[in-house]
Each structure stands twice: as structure tokens, then as C-alpha cells.
Amino acid sequence: MALEWVVLGYAAGAEAIMLLLLTLPGLDGLRRGMISVVRSALKPMMSVVPFCLFLLMDIYWKYETRPTCDDEHACTPSEHLRHQKSIMKSQRNALLIAAALLLYWILFSVTQLVVRLEQMQQRVDKLKKRDD
Numbered sequence: 001m002a003l004e005w006v007v008l009g010y011a012a013g014a015e016a017i018m019l020l021l022l023t024l025p026g027l028d029g030l031r032r033g034m035i036s037v038v039r040s041a042l043k044p045m046m047s048v049v050p051f052c053l054f055l056l057m058d059i060y061w062k063y064e065t066r067p068t069c070d071d072e073h074a075c076t077p078s079e080h081l082r083h084q085k086s087i088m089k090s091q092r093n094a095l096l097i098a099a100a101l102l103l104y105w106i107l108f109s110v111t112q113l114v115v116r117l118e119q120m121q122q123r124v125d126k127l128k129k130r131d132d
Contacts, residue, residue, distance in 0.1 A: 004055060005093060008100055009104050011048050015103040022110055031114070038111050052097045059090050059097075 018041070021027065021034050069075035069083055 004051075005096065008051065008055065008096055010077070011045065012100040012103055015045065015048075015100070015107050019103065019107045019110060022114055026131065031120075033112065035114055035118070038107065039115070042108060042111065045104060045107075048100055054103050055093065056097055059093055062086070063090060080096075 018034065018038050022038060027034075040122070064129060066083065066086060067075075069080050075083065
């Protein structure tokens with residue numbers, strides 16, 4: 001299961017890097033190329049959404065089937081420690097899922113806004129040329 005979380009971490013990292021390159025000021029020459037790269041990468045990266053839902057169901061299943069240590073003497077200290085580590089990992093993984101989904105949504109929205117901005121800039125340039 002660790003490989004799935006590594007893949008999701010890399011996908012979230014790639015989304016963050018693309019988002020950063022699209023929004024940094026002063027990179028107009030790079031931005032035009034990045035727009036085409038990001039727009040072509042958005043459809044394959046959409047697979048992050050069902051993948052995150054699958055991993056979220058996995059966390060839920062682990063939560064439902066975990067052994068419980070309700071009483072003080074019901075679990076040994078090592079079992080109690082393992083239970084606490086499992087809860088911490090589940091919380092960390094849930095944060096990773098939320099970050100990956102949020103970054104995908106932000107990347108999609110920012111890409112659409114940058115494309116609209118570029119189209120508007122082209123229209124303004126055409127109107128200026130026509131007026132001159």
C-alpha cells in the first residue's frame with residue numbers, strides 16, 4: 001500500500017509545481033508553453049480523483065476493521081502503540097488525499113483563468129491594432 005501513497009504524493013507534487021510555474025510573475029515566455037503542457041496533462045491527471053476516492057475508502061475500511069482498545073487492560077502497550085500509529089498514518093493519508101484533490105481543482109481553475117486572460121489580451125491587442 002505504500003506505493004499508492006508515493007504515487008499520490010508525486011502527483012500532488014507535480015500539481016503544485018505546475019501551479020507554481022503558472023502563477024509566478026515574470027515568466028510570460030515560460031507560461032505560454034506551460035499552459036499547453038498543463039492543459040494536455042489535466043485530462044490524464046483527472047485519474048487522481050477516483051484514485052483518491054479509492055484510497056479514502058481504504059482508510060475507511062481500515063478504520064472500521066481495526067481492533068479496538070476500549071479498556072485499559074484489553075491491549076498490551078505494543079498493541080496500543082500500533083493502534084495509535086495506525087490512526088496517525090490514516091490522518092496523514094487523509095491530508096494527502098485532501099491536498100491532492102484541492103491542488104487538482106486549483107490547477108484546473110487557474111489554468112482556465114490564465115487561458116481566458118490570454119484570450120482577452122489577444123482581443124485587446126486586436127482592438128488596439130484596429131483602432132490605429
